[in-house]
Amino acid sequence: xxxxxxxxxxxxxxxxxxxxxxxxxxxxxxxxxxxxxxxxxxxxxxxxxxxxxxxxxxxxxxxxxxxxxxxxxxxxxxxxxxxxxxxxxxxxxxxxxxxxxxxxxxxxxxxxxxxxxx
Numbered sequence: 001x002x003x004x005x006x007x008x009x010x011x012x013x014x015x016x017x018x019x020x021x022x023x024x025x026x027x028x029x030x031x032x033x034x035x036x037x038x039x040x041x042x043x044x045x046x047x048x049x050x051x052x053x054x055x056x057x058x059x060x061x062x063x064x065x066x067x068x069x070x071x072x073x074x075x076x077x078x079x080x081x082x083x084x085x086x087x088x089x090x091x092x093x094x095x096x097x098x099x100x101x102x103x104x105x106x107x108x109x110x111x112x113x114x115x116x117x118x
Contacts, residue, residue: 003047003089013044013051023065023098024053030109031063037113047089050082059116060091067098092118 020028024043031041031054041063045055054063069075083093094115101108 009046013046016044023101027101037116039116061115062086062091062093063112064095065098066095
């Protein structure tokens with residue numbers, strides 16, 4: 001059974017790549033072209049029916065950015081289910097608030113880099 005980048009999610013992934021939030025665009029500018037620790041990242045990659053913000057295949061690291069929409073109890077429950085699914089596949093999940101990316105990019109990048117070698 002294929003879990004990565006299911007064909008029926010292709011249009012949705014493409015639409016999300018074309019409409020990055022300011023925080024996603026800012027972080028992507030620092031992750032693309034293997035700029036961080038020489039590791040390749042993908043954006044809007046999917047596993048199962050979940051589309052994740054950024055994924056580093058070499059480190060099996062998922063990086064998710066959370067905005068205000070993630071503050072509701074329902075959204076947090078969904079995020080926990082999603083994270084559990086990713087972890088069941090052997091992936092590490094790292095979450096940041098959009099504000100963290102926009103206000104403390106160096107700290108975010110340091111934490112991602114630290115997790116790349118874990």
